[in-house]
Amino acid sequence: MADAGPAINPIEQFALARHLRIIVGNFDVSITTSTIFMALIAIVALWLMSMTAKGTPGVPGRLQSLGEMAYEFVEGMVRSSAGDEGMKFFPLVFTIFIFVTLANLIGFFPYSFTVTSHIIITAALALLVFFTVTIYGIWRHGLHFFKLFVPDGVPIYILPLVVAIEVFSYFVRPVSHSVRLFANMLAGHITLYVFGSFVAMLLGASAAVKLVAVLPFAMTIGLDALELLVVFLQAYVFAMLTCMYLNDALHPGH
Amino acid sequence: MATQAQQSTQAEVGQEAGHTAFPPFDASTFPSQLLWFAVIFGVMYYYLSKRFLPAVGGVIESRRGRIAKDIDEATAMQAKADAAVVEHEKALAKARADAQATAQAARDRIAAETDGKRKALEDQLNARLAEAEQRISANRVAAMGNVKAIAADATGAIVQRLIGRAPKAAEVAKAVDASAGA
Numbered sequence: 001m002a003d004a005g006p007a008i009n010p011i012e013q014f015a016l017a018r019h020l021r022i023i024v025g026n027f028d029v030s031i032t033t034s035t036i037f038m039a040l041i042a043i044v045a046l047w048l049m050s051m052t053a054k055g056t057p058g059v060p061g062r063l064q065s066l067g068e069m070a071y072e073f074v075e076g077m078v079r080s081s082a083g084d085e086g087m088k089f090f091p092l093v094f095t096i097f098i099f100v101t102l103a104n105l106i107g108f109f110p111y112s113f114t115v116t117s118h119i120i121i122t123a124a125l126a127l128l129v130f131f132t133v134t135i136y137g138i139w140r141h142g143l144h145f146f147k148l149f150v151p152d153g154v155p156i157y158i159l160p161l162v163v164a165i166e167v168f169s170y171f172v173r174p175v176s177h178s179v180r181l182f183a184n185m186l187a188g189h190i191t192l193y194v195f196g197s198f199v200a201m202l203l204g205a206s207a208a209v210k211l212v213a214v215l216p217f218a219m220t221i222g223l224d225a226l227e228l229l230v231v232f233l234q235a236y237v238f239a240m241l242t243c244m245y246l247n248d249a250l251h252p253g254h
Numbered sequence: 255m256a257t258q259a260q261q262s263t264q265a266e267v268g269q270e271a272g273h274t275a276f277p278p279f280d281a282s283t284f285p286s287q288l289l290w291f292a293v294i295f296g297v298m299y300y301y302l303s304k305r306f307l308p309a310v311g312g313v314i315e316s317r318r319g320r321i322a323k324d325i326d327e328a329t330a331m332q333a334k335a336d337a338a339v340v341e342h343e344k345a346l347a348k349a350r351a352d353a354q355a356t357a358q359a360a361r362d363r364i365a366a367e368t369d370g371k372r373k374a375l376e377d378q379l380n381a382r383l384a385e386a387e388q389r390i391s392a393n394r395v396a397a398m399g400n401v402k403a404i405a406a407d408a409t410g411a412i413v414q415r416l417i418g419r420a421p422k423a424a425e426v427a428k429a430v431d432a433s434a435g436a
Contacts, residue, residue, distance in 0.1 A: 014277040016287075027285040034283070035290040042298045049302060053309035057317040071310050091303030098302075099295060118278045120287045128295075186278060 008201075010193040014117055014186070033113045034121070041102040041115065049098075070098060074239065081243040082250055089246050092132065096125060097239035104185060104231040116234075117185040119178060126178035129242045137249035148252040177241055184234045188227045195220045405430045 020031040052067025060068055074094045078086045100116060107114025115121055137145040149166040150159070195216045202213035277283070406426045413421045 011276060016277060016280075016283050022286075027289075028282060029286045029289045031290070032283065032286055034287050035294075038290055038294045042294045045298055046301050046306070049306035049310065053306040053313070055310075055313050057313055057320055067310060068314055071307070071314065091299065091307050094307060095295065095299045095302050099298060118283075118287060120278075120284045121291055124288060124291050182278070 008194060008197040010190040010197070013113075013189060013193055016113075016118075034115055034118060037103070037106060037113045037115050040106060041099060044102055044106070045095075045098045070094075077236075077240060078243050078246075081240065082247040085250050086243065086246055089132070093239055093242050093246070096129070096242055097235060100125070100181065100238050101232065101235035104235055107185065107189070108227065108231055114185050114189060116181055117189060119182040122178035122182040123174070125181075125238070126174040129177065129245055130174040133245045133249040136246075137252055140249065141252055145249075145252045148248055152253075173245065177238070177245075181234050181238050184230055188223075188230055192220065192223055192227060195223060402427075402430055402434065405434070 016032040016034055018030040018032050019036065022029050022031065048063065048067050048070075051063045052071070055061070055064035055068070071094070074097050075087075075090065077097075078090050078093050082089065103115040103121075106112055107117065137148070141147075149163050149170065151162060151166070154162050198216035199213050199220065202216065203210055275281075406423070409426050409430055410420060410423070413426070
């Protein structure tokens with residue numbers, strides 16, 4: 001950073017660079033930074049799980065333990081919130097969980113890119129869940145699926161209001177589901193960037209001011225720890241909500 | 255994060271589209287992101303659901319089965335060991351009781367024998383003691399008799415020397431008896 005006082009631009013870290021231009025019809029489907037990091041996520045995820053799959057039933061190695069830990073973690077999550085029947089969606093939940101976890105974690109490294117900091121990706125994930133729940137629910141239960149919107153034991157005179165609220169909240173789900181993850185990642189990375197930039201700016205100033213740089217540096221360390229928690233927490237929350245929504249598709253009668 | 259160098263060589267998608275939109279809301283990148291997300295997520299889902307997750311699940315399942323079997327075996331062994339301990343303690347208690355009974359019997363027998371021997375010996379010794387006492391008192395009576403005779407003789411001789419004539423034997427015996435009684 002230059003002495004002239006560099007402009008802090010915490011937004012540029014989210015910008016996508018095109019690395020290979022591909023235009024199909026009216027659509028620009030170029031390979032961008034996001035594509036490369038998504039490919040990296042897939043490679044890491046598939047490598048980890050293929051190494052785990054090669055394991056023996058004996059004492060697992062480190063990598064195998066890690067993969068099995070992820071497997072059992074998601075398995076527990078699916079079973080506890082969607083029941084044994086929910087296990088038919090286990091591969092979907094697992095893929096979502098590992099995708100989001102790795103996207104958040106890889107984005108945590110400096111100079112990398114966070115795939116989940118773009119709302120289109122989190123929206124795609126949330127809509128995937130939403131349509132899976134809706135289509136499976138209707139296919140499996142037919143009209144009975146709409147009992148989801150009619151809770152038991154509600155007096156008839158407030159039932160229309162309750163149903164309206166239930167229907168509304170159902171359609172708002174993909175919004176809250178996607179914005180929660182996107183906003184957490186975006187805000188976290190902006191905050192880290194801002195405090196990191198303060199350190200650089202203060203170090204570029206006169207000797208007396210340099211000492212002050214300790215404060216934002218300490219803040220950055222604290223924020224890093226917090227952000228690492230958020231990385232896993234948000235992945236967990238996203239997968240957990242997926243399980244709860246899937247539970248609605250499996251057992252719509254509340 | 256796009257560096258300055260990247261920015262100069264590769265223009266941002268947003269800027270290229272003629273406006274400087276907030277990158278996450280730049281709709282011109284949406285088709286590319288959606289397409290590649292669908293492709294990459296689809297590949298991940300395919301390989302995970304068809305290959306790796308069933309394999310990992312199988313490994314975990316077989317490990318659980320193996321652990322359950324091992325635990326069952328260990329429980330059975332434990333039960334066996336417990337039974338053996340009970341058996342062993344029973345045998346030990348029986349042996350101890352036997353040993354105590356045998357020792358008691360031996361002790362009783364030996365005590366009885368010793369008592370018998372001691373009693374016989376005591377009887378024998380008492381008999382000998384009584385016999386010896388009888389002999390002693392007989393000897394003493396005999397000795398006392400002899401002493402009187404000697405004293406009478408001596409008295410007779412002394413008196414004869416003093417008065418020049420022998421005293422009568424009856425008087426001498428009377429005098430000796432009187433002085434011995436004194």
